[in-house]
Amino acid sequence: MLMKKEYDVLIAGTGAAGLYGALQFPDNVSVLMISKRELTLSNSSLAQGGVAAVLDLENDDYSLHIQDTLTAGKNKNNIKAVEVLVKEGPGDVRRIKELGVDFDMNSDGTMQKTLEAGHCRHRIVHHKDSTGKAIVDALIAKVKERPNIDICENTLMYKLDQTKDGFLAGLIMPDGNSQIVGAHYCLLASGGIGRVYQYTTNSAIATGDGITLAYMLGAEIKHLSWIQFHPTAFAAENDRERFLISEAVRGEGAVLLNCNGERFAEKYDPRGHLAPRDVVSNAIMQEAKATNSEKFYLDITHKDPEFIKNRFPMIYKKCLEENIDITKQWIPVFPCQHYLMGGIDVDLHARTTVDRLYAAGECSHTGVHGANRLASNSLLEALVFSRRAAEDIIERMKTDENLPFGDFPEHEDLSGKPMPHGHRTEIRKLIQDCHFVIPNHDLAPKSLERITEIISDIIGGGYEINRDFVEARSLAIVAGIILREVIKGYDA
Ligand SMILES: Cc1cc2nc3c(=O)[nH]c(=O)nc-3n(C[C@H](O)[C@H](O)[C@H](O)COP(=O)(O)OP(=O)(O)OC[C@H]3O[C@@H](n4cnc5c(N)ncnc54)[C@H](O)[C@@H]3O)c2cc1C
Incomplete structure (x- = not known):
């Protein structure tokens, strides 16, 4: 059951983009947040490495982060969006820290910063190797304190119809019945499309629902074929959802080896295994052809076991469950689908081409990533552009008329034949x-x-x-x- 028949704002998604966006609205703006499964099942919760941000202007510079982003993106980025991301992002990172995100800290009170592939400076802030979970948990706690935000989990949006003053959204409620709800503005924060692949690091929710609903409304969709393949997912025999061995593992010294235990990445690019993801993925595929084997490994056994266990507790535990002790054994890895650079096309305020429809996070295409995302720029994008969406909606609400929706059918019949399997x-x-x-x-x-x-x-x-x-x-x-x-x- 929903608390209200209509809301000012409907947010589809409770990942980083949805949660941070929701927290921007003042108490007099009613917000409904939905997630189609449990609140924490999202790509955001899986993020390991961290968030990239220029927080130390003595040792880093906006222009360097901008340049790294453009280089990884093959200069196909929207430069204005990159500037917004890099210059505003540090403020949002500090803000989520104030909201309770438990970033790893140095003894002098600054946030610890690590290096990841494609970055020329240590600028990735993190919570061990489970940064996404730390962000989601902290933001959910804050959202739950807010009187203006209603949250419905296991509630799936199956249709979105435009009306004069907003949208009527069709939701499948936890009991399987339909519920129609009115909202003057809708922010799609519905995540990526990884599940369109056989093998992906993405969570089960990543089926591109928001992109599809926007497409069906006539919104412009851009660069859906710009997909990032992560070079080092754990090469499990059977699991479709593949566990990620974060770039940070290579950043901390792990070496990529072929089936003969030889380093090879430098043969394909001078940056070796610290080159951007597409370059390393390509190198692996070429080496697979050259060696006629799909067996590849990450070796971090030369590092102190205590350091490994403390720096990568989740990866250590997950690999142990697969009978690999990463302090002693090589980790089997292979590329798989990881991230979508394209999506619902939006401007710098996260506005789609459909009036009152906004999109932020992985379902959106802001252009910040160009043709290939720089590691740890996506949580940053989710934060910066969901905040911008909310700011734009708040501004619009000052002048938009937003009449009540009046009477509309609150339910519809969802029955039909069972869809065949396959x-x-x-x-x-x-x-x-x-x-x-x-x-x-x-x-x-x-x-x-x-x-x-x-x-x-x-x-x-x-x-x-x-x-x-x-x-x-x-x-x-x-x-x-x-x-x-x-x-x-x-x-x-
Ligand atoms: C394994 C892994 C590691 C990663 N590591 C990093 C990292 O270290 N740093 C970094 O910056 N990025 C990382 N990323 C990428 C980053 O986590 C994601 O791009 C980002 O979190 C996406 O956030 P989001 O809010 O857009 O979507 P998500 O967090 O995926 O949330 C989507 C939400 O939409 C909801 N939803 C979807 N469809 C519907 C529907 N029809 N109705 C209702 N609700 C719906 C879902 O239930 C969910 O709540 C990683 C990704 C993965 C998979």
Whole structure:
């Protein structure tokens, strides 16, 4: 049950973008936050390495962080958005620290800063190797204290219709029934698309629902085929959700080895295993061809075991569960899908091309990442641009009329035939085969044909509207957009 029939603002998502955005609104602005699963199941909660920010102007400089971001992004970034990110981000990092995020500290009271691939300075602040969880936990605690924010978990948005003064959103409530809610503004903070791949580091929520709903409303979607593959995910035999071995492990001295135990990254790029992610992923795929083996390893055994356990407690524990003691054994790794650079196109205020619709975090395309995200810039982007979205909405509310929604049907019938099994598995295989680290352009037209058939079946099949249906629809639509971009060419 919702507390109200209509709200000023609806926020879809309780990751870093949704939570930080919600906290910007004063008590006289009513906010409904929803998450389609439990509050903490998100990519934000999985973030390990940290948040990149220039916090020490004696040893670092905005221009250096800007340059690192542009270099990683192959200069395809939106330079204005990068400047906003880098110059405003430190303020947001300090703000979340005040809100209770427990960053690791030095004895002199400054935040500890580590190095990650692609950064020329130590500027990544962190909470051990579980920074995302520390951020999400602290922000959820704050959101729960706010009288103007209602939170509904296990509540999935399946449709978003535009009205004169906002939106009517269709939600599937925890009991499986529909509930329609009015909101004058909507902030999509619904995360990425990792689950369109067979192997990903992303959490189960990353099915591109927000991107699909925005697309169905006619919002511009940009660069969905700009996908980052992380070079060092734990190479588990069977798990589709692959555990990440953070860049920070290489930053702290781990070495990348091929199946023969040889260093190889320097052969492909002088920056070696500390080159940006796409470069290292590419090097691994080329080395796989050269050695005819997909076996790769990270070796950090030369470091003090106590240091490793203290600096990377989560990675240490997770690997131990897979029978790898990283203080003594090499960690098996291989690239997999990790992050989406593209998304719902937004301006510097996180406005989409649809009036009153905003997007922030991984579902959005601000242009800050260009063609390849610099490590630890995405939590920063989620913070900076969700705050900017909220500021813009607060400003608009001063002049927008925002009449009550009046009467509208509060429920709708979601019943239908059960959707046949297999669509999601097939979509994942088509995308994995066609658009992994080195794309297979020849396959794309045929794959798109098949995806188009799947979309027609899902949309026209008269199926029951439930989570499975909504997520399959999102994966199919997202896959279709990706493949059309692949066919048009890289810069589509
Ligand atoms: C393993 C891993 C490690 C990472 N490490 C780092 C790092 O160290 N530093 C860094 O900067 N970035 C890192 N990233 C990337 C970063 O974590 C994400 O890009 C960022 O957290 C995304 O935040 P978000 O708020 O946009 O989305 P998310 O945190 O993914 O949240 C999405 C929310 O949307 C909700 N949602 C989705 N669809 C619906 C729907 N239909 N209805 C209702 N709710 C919906 C979900 O329930 C969820 O609450 C990492 C990512 C992964 C996967």
